Amino acid sequence: MTLTDETSAPLAHERLTTLGAALRVALDGPYAAERAVARATFPAGGALRPVELGIEESRAWTLARLQELQDAGFGSAGVPSRAGAHADPLEAALTFETLAMCDLSVTIKSGVQFGLFGGAIANLGTAWHHDTFLPGVTSMELLGCFAMTELGHGSDVASLETTLTYVPETDEIEVHSPTPAATKAYIGNAARDGGMAAVFGQLVVDGRRHGVHTVLVPLRDEDGADLPGVTTGDHGHKGGLLGIDNGTLRFDHVRVPRRMLLDRYGGIGDDGAYRSEIEDPNRRFFTMLGTLVRGRVCVGGGGAMAARRALSIATRHALRRRQFPAPGRPDGVLLLDYVVHQRRLLPLLARSYALGAAQNRLIGALVHVQGDDESTERDQRELETFAAGMKAMQTWFANRAVQEAREACGGAGYLSENELTALRGDVDIFATFEGDNTVLMQLVAKGLLTDYRHAWSALDRTGVVQATTRAVGELVMERTSAGLVLDRLAATARRRPEETTLVDRGWHALMFEERERHALESLARRMRAAAKAGGDSFEAFNRLGPHVQFVARAHMERVTLAAFVALLDTTEDAEARDVLERTCSLFALSSIADDRAWFLEHSRMTTARSKAIGDQIDALCRELRPHALALVEGLGIPRDWIEARILDE
């Protein structure tokens, strides 16, 4: 491993080891060129909000910084600036992750303004909305809110109470919050900056409810005062993201012209009658929400970047800091030479790579559905499930990784100058916003069960009357994006799994498949039993809650492994590939180790093999230890974007 000055042009400003550069190219995957350009051109200097700033100063700093980035071309990426303009989902996702390598308030402010507010107008609105509002959105002259969540209805969008009632007499829509629980809450841009909101509520036309729709409502006059009938509130201090002015919105019979309704999927004709191309209100609801999937793709990827930044800091620190003299090490042992410390950080690095590979695939699926390709409703639904799961997995991981990084840096990790605590505070809420993670994992399981039901009835129809649950399970699994690659690998190990080594990829694939398939099949069985059982049906399903979470996680783990395996196959550099093979094994074994009780309980592994996993993980850590710096470089957070003083001393 040698330092090289000769790297490709966009990386020229950063000195990377040869291996680090190769790992970075591998992990950047299909978007390596775009990401290299972003790193080389993004104005990252002074990118972190000074942590001592108070609330109002933080908000002002964040707005100014976003405006600056916008002026430099890094803000509204991916949002079309007018009707018919190309909305580039790839640019949106990559810009968001670049922003997330720096200040997360700026990142989320961008997400609120361009992704959510701009996205609602672009996706739910029609030409007049686009022409009228998108120029102001993209230039930031019109700052806006995405007013979906209500105090009483966090994750339950279908139950929103806000009403959007059509008033034929004046051809207006009356926006109203009928109860305190209907107050829009946690809304970014609501407390200070928002001049307008995309308000989600129940559309009522001629006394009939048509489900959740969205209307644009002006909030403030030019002096920033609430408009008549609008009451904005300020959530004040929060656990992080102080640069975002989260607040509340209440509407007291506020009227706006009919055309302010974002009516791409359902609207009101000149005759005052409701019309929609989608008959089924349920399908309409999910179609509307489905267009917003990009937000989840971005937030998950953003969380992953926070984790990478934290792991970069902690690992680089562990390569400099010595503690406790030992035989042969009079100046103390380098932190990363402690096995316990390796076990803290290296499996997290491995998981960062695995999730990065999966996120690349997710971005690919997003581009397929929202880009210029032809795509099916099935593609859309799979994208939603995949995005929900990746958002949950990556943001949970981010919380864990940042906290572990903080603790791995000891007392220094607690000083704000070393970035980790602010990162921790900011990323905390990623597990809740854009869909609470636990609820998102329910969506993942629901998607799998739907596939399962379809597969079952399809097999049934084609006369395979003896379709076993196993056959059905396999059918479902093959159809998912992770399908064939892992399946082929698993086949090599299936006959004599105990004769494979612990780093045999076929055995990993087999274990990941078996975990998901068995858990899914048994959940499907229990679901059927619950549906048939009399009594309290809520309770019958309620008891399956932990099982639902397990299935969703098992699925996401398999999808992630499949993505990592595919990434290995496309890695050309031999040394990078060798290191990534071990990294993949570390990821896979860590996942198996976490669930080894399950594998033992379900006779998928002998106790002897289970006991050996810990030592194998240690061995992999030892093998990867010399490549720790390169692995960190590969994560792609440029060294000079990190300001943590702990690395300067």
Add this chain to the structure above:
Amino acid sequence: MTLTDETSAPLAHERLTTLGAALRVALDGPYAAERAVARATFPAGGALRPVELGIEESRAWTLARLQELQDAGFGSAGVPSRAGAHADPLEAALTFETLAMCDLSVTIKSGVQFGLFGGAIANLGTAWHHDTFLPGVTSMELLGCFAMTELGHGSDVASLETTLTYVPETDEIEVHSPTPAATKAYIGNAARDGGMAAVFGQLVVDGRRHGVHTVLVPLRDEDGADLPGVTTGDHGHKGGLLGIDNGTLRFDHVRVPRRMLLDRYGGIGDDGAYRSEIEDPNRRFFTMLGTLVRGRVCVGGGGAMAARRALSIATRHALRRRQFPAPGRPDGVLLLDYVVHQRRLLPLLARSYALGAAQNRLIGALVHVQGDDESTERDQRELETFAAGMKAMQTWFANRAVQEAREACGGAGYLSENELTALRGDVDIFATFEGDNTVLMQLVAKGLLTDYRHAWSALDRTGVVQATTRAVGELVMERTSAGLVLDRLAATARRRPEETTLVDRGWHALMFEERERHALESLARRMRAAAKAGGDSFEAFNRLGPHVQFVARAHMERVTLAAFVALLDTTEDAEARDVLERTCSLFALSSIADDRAWFLEHSRMTTARSKAIGDQIDALCRELRPHALALVEGLGIPRDWIEARILDE
């Protein structure tokens, strides 16, 4: 369960359910009377620092608040105010935990001033130091620092670089920081308030080093300026505890009179020669450090209170908040009725009780050693091991519980007005200060291995030549505080463990014992092998790191279960006892479930039994669900001390 107005006098201001009151008395245990008085008399109004305050305002607020509490008799509790005065360790521990029910900056400021600075003077000093400095310490006219940690030496006190060199010519001690790594770091009261520091460093007399000693060094003049040779620094913003002015101290050949050396265990005579009653420098070092054990007892207990506060908020919220309508529940399901939500919170409540029972025992051990009883060196050593483990277990738990509570409150949990994020930020560092938790767990394992070695050689001496490792392990376990109670219980289950129910206490005891004993024995074997093996001895032991952590944790789990079982035996109220029995089962099964892979790997459990544990945990959650409010009341955080607005709405 009925609300009662008739509770014992000190609780009269708080309306508790009958069961809640009984649970509180049970958990308060031997200190129920003292704790009830503290709750009734502690001035908790306005007890939380306003979160928007900047650094300097936070420090000023914290100092003022502590002074106010001190004036009201709640600050310096447990620190003697003069030579020969009674130092009450019970009062110290209970006051600390009461403080920790409110603002943690105030709590830690109190700990720095009274526990650490005052404690160093009281424990390491002699009559002149007591008479001269303790009155100022207790009145807070003299604010001081506990200057142990150095930048280069976090957990490694023996390697401190600061030198305390005796200068016979002037009968002074010269305090010096020879390198940047010798800078005292993370020191509370250093950045702003400290007028003096108890500085730990290597004592050098006549060119000979005598190991770590402590000397009092004035830091600032009356205007707050650094005295000549002293350089104070400010760590500035941190991840929490903003009310504490942590900073750095450097000394450039600073001289103080000889008598400023805290010379209880080692000092310099009038003849200029070093003298100590403890010959062995190693033993002297550990004796000095041992006197400081109270800090760890307090910090662990304080972390537990933070967890209790957070769990109180999240559970009370889950008893009010509804989400998603379901069959038979048109207004939405109460959060705590979701099995997934029960699984999030109720096992944490159970662990809070378990740790509370163990902490009561730890306080008892502290009082035994530091109070008026006769105690042995062995008692002291056991106390240190116990305190180290409890500090680690409780502060790790606090971090986990507060974070889970935050997430369980969704977006509202992220608003500072609901206390959880500030609590999370404050408690974070508890896992690192007063001994990094990972290092403390090494101490626990070391203590057990020492016992093991002693038991082995004792058996050997008495002619039991065929002493099996099993017999030795049992001997070690019987001797620890958890010993006999659990052992008797385990005996009932040992013959046919698979025939017991999953809530059989004997089976729990057996599993906890087996886990610890087997892990300890195999660690001892591996240690012996490592010692014999040639090659790099550091690496040989380094590889045992994860095993060491497992042993320490298994031990602490057993000690905790033993304490909970003892608490059950002393609970007289029948309903409370019934609820606590289930709570204890939930704790025990959760612990077994977390390690069920281990039990399977070591043939301590069948797979069928292992698979049944999850359902049994769900069943216990269901049984405890109706008592959730009472369980929260039992935790002992008075409802009106909680300001979280989420509970007012």
